[in-house]
Amino acid sequence: MDPETFRRDLGVWLDANADDLTPPYEDTGSMEESMEHYARVKRALYDAGFGRYGWPESVGGLGGSPLLRAIVGEEINFRDLADPNAWTMIEVLAPTVIEFAPPELAARLVPPFIRGDEMWCQGFSEPDAGSDLASLSCRATKTDGGWLVSGQKIWTSFIEYSQRCVLLTRTGEPDSAHRGITALLVDVDSPGITYSPIETMHGRTDFAEVHFDDVFVPADRLLGQENGGWQVAMDILPYERSTTFWHRGALLHRRLSDLVAQVAASGDHSDIAAKALGQAFQSIVAFRSRSRDTQRQLASGQPLGVETSIDKILITTAEQQLFETARDLLPGVIEFDDGLIAAQWRTDYLYSKAASIYGGTAEVQRNIVARRLLDLGPES
Amino acid sequence: MSEPINADELALLAASFEAIMAESPGPGEADQALIDLGWADLLDASPRQAAAMAFSALGATGSAASLLDDVVVSALGVNVSPQTCVVFPAPHRAEAPARFGDELVVDGLVSARVESATTAVVAFDGEDGRGIAGIDASLLRERAAGGVDPGNAYRRVSLEVAAAAIEPVAAGGSWESAAAAARVALAHQLLGGARWMLAEARQHAIDRVQFGRPVASFQAVRHKLAESLVQIEGATSVSQRCLGDLNPLLAALAKSLAGQAARTTAAHAQQVLAGIGFTAEHRFHYWLKRMLVIDTLFGSAGSLPEEIGHHLLSQGTAPRLIQL
Numbered sequence: 001m002d003p004e005t006f007r008r009d010l011g012v013w014l015d016a017n018a019d020d021l022t023p024p025y026e027d028t029g030s031m032e033e034s035m036e037h038y039a040r041v042k043r044a045l046y047d048a049g050f051g052r053y054g055w056p057e058s059v060g061g062l063g064g065s066p067l068l069r070a071i072v073g074e075e076i077n078f079r080d081l082a083d084p085n086a087w088t089m090i091e092v093l094a095p096t097v098i099e100f101a102p103p104e105l106a107a108r109l110v111p112p113f114i115r116g117d118e119m120w121c122q123g124f125s126e127p128d129a130g131s132d133l134a135s136l137s138c139r140a141t142k143t144d145g146g147w148l149v150s151g152q153k154i155w156t157s158f159i160e161y162s163q164r165c166v167l168l169t170r171t172g173e174p175d176s177a178h179r180g181i182t183a184l185l186v187d188v189d190s191p192g193i194t195y196s197p198i199e200t201m202h203g204r205t206d207f208a209e210v211h212f213d214d215v216f217v218p219a220d221r222l223l224g225q226e227n228g229g230w231q232v233a234m235d236i237l238p239y240e241r242s243t244t245f246w247h248r249g250a251l252l253h254r255r256l257s258d259l260v261a262q263v264a265a266s267g268d269h270s271d272i273a274a275k276a277l278g279q280a281f282q283s284i285v286a287f288r289s290r291s292r293d294t295q296r297q298l299a300s301g302q303p304l305g306v307e308t309s310i311d312k313i314l315i316t317t318a319e320q321q322l323f324e325t326a327r328d329l330l331p332g333v334i335e336f337d338d339g340l341i342a343a344q345w346r347t348d349y350l351y352s353k354a355a356s357i358y359g360g361t362a363e364v365q366r367n368i369v370a371r372r373l374l375d376l377g378p379e380s
Numbered sequence: 381m382s383e384p385i386n387a388d389e390l391a392l393l394a395a396s397f398e399a400i401m402a403e404s405p406g407p408g409e410a411d412q413a414l415i416d417l418g419w420a421d422l423l424d425a426s427p428r429q430a431a432a433m434a435f436s437a438l439g440a441t442g443s444a445a446s447l448l449d450d451v452v453v454s455a456l457g458v459n460v461s462p463q464t465c466v467v468f469p470a471p472h473r474a475e476a477p478a479r480f481g482d483e484l485v486v487d488g489l490v491s492a493r494v495e496s497a498t499t500a501v502v503a504f505d506g507e508d509g510r511g512i513a514g515i516d517a518s519l520l521r522e523r524a525a526g527g528v529d530p531g532n533a534y535r536r537v538s539l540e541v542a543a544a545a546i547e548p549v550a551a552g553g554s555w556e557s558a559a560a561a562a563r564v565a566l567a568h569q570l571l572g573g574a575r576w577m578l579a580e581a582r583q584h585a586i587d588r589v590q591f592g593r594p595v596a597s598f599q600a601v602r603h604k605l606a607e608s609l610v611q612i613e614g615a616t617s618v619s620q621r622c623l624g625d626l627n628p629l630l631a632a633l634a635k636s637l638a639g640q641a642a643r644t645t646a647a648h649a650q651q652v653l654a655g656i657g658f659t660a661e662h663r664f665h666y667w668l669k670r671m672l673v674i675d676t677l678f679g680s681a682g683s684l685p686e687e688i689g690h691h692l693l694s695q696g697t698a699p700r701l702i703q704l
Contacts, residue, residue, distance in 0.1 A: 003704055067704050074704075246704075257698040264696045271686050274693055278636070278685030281698055285633050286614035288702040289621050295704055313610045363599075369609055370602035374582055380597035 001053065001064050007071050010050050014075060020044065021081050027340050028083070028347060031205060035119070035161045038086040042116025045072065051114065059098055060111035066095075066243060067299045073247035077254065084251050085206060086119070088244040089158060093120050093166050096236045100224040101185060109164065109185070121188070123153040123167040123210060124233065131364050133168075134178040134230065138212060140169035146218040147184060149192075153210040155358070159195050160208065162188050166236075167217075168229050181229035185221045192216070202350035238304030240359060241311050242294050249288050252319055255348060256284055259322070262341075263329050273329050280325040283318035290314055306372040309365040316355045316362055323349040385426045393422070394433045401443035407492030407525070407533030410445040411462055420450065420460040427454055428623045431565040439572020442666055444532045446493035448562060448677070453501060455561040456512060457552020465490060465497035465517055467537065471676040472683040474559045480506035484513060484541040489677070492533035494520050499547075503555040510555055514547040529669035534677075560631035563678050564622040567631075567638035570674055571616050573667050574638075574645040578608050580664060581649035584656070595652070604648035611641035621702065629691060630701055632684055639681030642671045 014021060021041055025033045045051030054069035055061025069091065076082055094113055098106050112118040129136040138151025149169055159165065165186045172180015186193075192215035197205040224232045259280075263273055290311055298304055326345050327334050333342045334349050356362035370376045385393075396417060404410040414434070422430040431451050438445060449466045458464065467488040469477045477488030484504060494500065497517035504511055519541060525533040582605055585596035595601050615637035622634050646668050650657050657664045675681060692698050 070704055253698060253700065260692045260698050261696050264693045269690070269693050271690075274689030275686040276689065277692055278687070278689030281688060281692060282633050282637050282640075282685060284698075285630075285701060286618055286637050289617040290614050292702050292704055293617055293620075310610050310613050313607075314614050363603070366603045366606040366610075367599070369606035374602075374605055374609060376582065376596040376602055376605065377586060377594060378597060379599060379602065380593050 001068065003065070003067050003071060006050075006053065006068050007075065010072065010075055013048055013050065014079060014081070017044065017048075018079075021079075023081070027343050028204075031160075034083040035086060035158070038082045039116045039119075041076065041082045046115045051116070055094070055114055056098060058103065058107055059094075060114055065299045067295060070243050070246045070295050073243065074250040077247050077250035080254065084248060086158065087247060088240075089120055089122070090114065091243040091247070092236060092240045093122060095239045096232060097166065097185060097223065099235060100183065100232050102220065105185070105220060112163075118163040119158055119161045120164045120166065121156050121159045121162040122236075123156050123165045123186070125155045126152055127154050131361055133233065134181070136168055136181065137170050137174065138168070140171050140182055140184060140217070143216070146216055146221070147182075149184070149186070149212045149215040149217055151212050153212070154207075155198075156195070156208050156210045157206050159188060159210055160197065164188060165210075166223070166232075168233060171229075172227055176227075178230035180227055181233070182226050183223040183229035183232035184217050185223055186215065186217050190215050190217070200351075201353075202347050204347075204351075237360075238298070238308050241308035242291070242298045242304060245287075245311055245315050246291050246295055248319075249284065249291050249315060252284050252315075252322055253288065255326075256280055256322055259326050259329065268329065276325045276329060280318075280322045283314070283321050287311070287314040287318045306368050309360070309368040310373070312360065313362065313365050313369070316365075319352045319355045323352040383425055385422060385429060390426075390429060390433055393417070394437060397434055397437045398441055401437055401441040401445055404445075405441065405443045407444040407531065408446045408495060410443055411447070411493065411496070414445060414447070415460075415462060419447070420454075423450055423454045423460055427451075427561065428564065428626065431561065432568045432619070432623060435565040435568035436572040439569040439574070440576055442573070442576070442663070442670060444492065444670075446491040446533075448565065449491055449493040449497075451561050451565045452558045455553050455558035456501065456549075456555070458501060458512075458549060462493070462496050463498045465493035465500050465520075467500055467502040467520070468534075468562075468677060469559075470536075472680045474563070474678045474687075476503035476505050476510060476555055478502045478504035478513070480504040480511065480513075480543075483543055484515070484546055486515075486541065487538045488536075489534050490520050490537050492525070494535075501549060503558075512549040512551040512555070514549045515541050515545060519545075527673070529666075529673045531666065532670055532673050534673055556628055557626065559678055560626050560628045563631040563635035564619060564626065566674055566677055567615065567619045567622075567634040570635075570638040570642040570671060571612060571619060573671050573674070574608070574612050574642040577642075577645050577649040577664065577667050577671075578605065578612065581605060581608075581652040581657075584653050601652055604652060608641070608645040608648045611637075611644050615641040627701065629688065629699065632679065632688055632691075633701075635679060636681050636684035636688065639675040639684070642675060643681055646671055 023037050052062040053064045054066045126136050140147040140149045167184045167186045169182050171182040192213040195208040195210040198207040199205050334346045400410050400413045450460045452466045454460050467477045470487050478484050478486040499514045500517040502513045520537050525535040588595050618637050619634045656662045
């Protein structure tokens, strides 16, 4: 299907169903409210067909280019119809599970995820394995018919609302680094899994600390090869940095438009305001243009690799610059104002501080660019 | 109109262009050879692809060929010729470089093309709106090129021309579209130059040993070079977007981003090159000075964001511009 036709049809449908799809809550709503609404939007898109394009037929999709999924998320974000972070999970996890799970497992488990009936989460980071992910220690030991998992994960988003978790475990020697990691697809209701929410500085509790205490995982829940989990993790990164970044870029674009409208309405047409807005806009455009190239590359079937670190640095820069600009051009709003509009700017401003930390820190990204793209040799 | 060019032919031509530019790097020196190679036809057939190729080559080789005159002339729908030059806007601006009242008051810049040209094309604003005029190019030759980059031979011109000495020019294209075409071309030149500076700094960082190891092994150095590449790639992507239909706002963004990438890369490359990069012996300073001049033409990374922001404020929204 031609992407522009798809976008037009989708836009018509979204506008016609705006009453059902617009969040019933004000501001960002509570976690429960926003997750419930996310599931409702996802399901409505699935039933209308738009949510099935770009996914293979083997998992309940209608086929077609992954560009179509990028367009769905973009239009949802431009219209602010669903929690943008909840939306990222399927784009990060489903393509990799489809690629690495045995086909019959993917055919059974992925469809409810695509329908919006299920939420999944990602168990990668650990308290002692952040930037140095390959040093993770959550252990999976072979047992009759499967694995026993014990250890700890952190920054696991949405586990409270999730049915499954893509988990990285240590199956090799403790010092086996990336050679001894295995990826498993775990049911979150398995006995032995406990979690406690982490309250963040922007006032949401969408992260959790997770404990695994002899959790049994059946052998058929292996993703990829035993000790081949690093490949699974590396496969996820390009997806995380293509479709979900494109979605987030749309959100940033909408927020910049909001800012322009607010500043224009306030009557501030000063050169200082114009320059700051122009700079924020050009950073977003640079990211969007780069991300478009990446989307096109993915859609044409070419592998994505370390060059997506550039996309990551561009979007992080654009996001932090945008909300710093909002703080400057809406004097005192983030610091003092009450009301929904101020609360949204405040939440976005504070959340933007995480952008240079999650998904590989700003420093790790620059290390990758230096080593792999500029070929500067080893670091001292 | 000649046939549009395909990518393979363009790559071959790029190599020939670079060879000619490298051989004759002085102001306007390569112009005739490039026209003999088909530059004018190429500009006629595939204006944006041709300009992107030629201006990337200008940036990479450090050549001072006067091709910007041809880009503007071609976008205005006037015949490209070594006998035609253009009055460009004053530094950091993009509006018409002249006002027409009782006489034509010109305040702008000219390239080395002014030396060989017989006619100078000047856009002006007057009571009846905007127009394009031709004046005798010899009027503009009175001042020798100076400034920070005499090797580039752009020079400031300000003069009054009597109404009787002005020829009307039948222009098929608007000044706005010519300015947009110039901005995209200059963006490619800035990025070609930025890539050259980054390559020089990278090689130096690998070769230069201090504290018993290459300075490229220090994270502070690596991150400066990484940041340069990131900005270059972001700006390059936007410049590539301008190969299709030319949107004036996107052209302004491309020039601004390229200017910013060049500024960042120049600063980081200078720091990494350290002492040797401060000498006249190392070629870095030629590129630095060229970048200073090219950045100011048709709006700089310092002035363009303001122009772009005023456009957004006047619309009350930010257009999407980039589609999948």
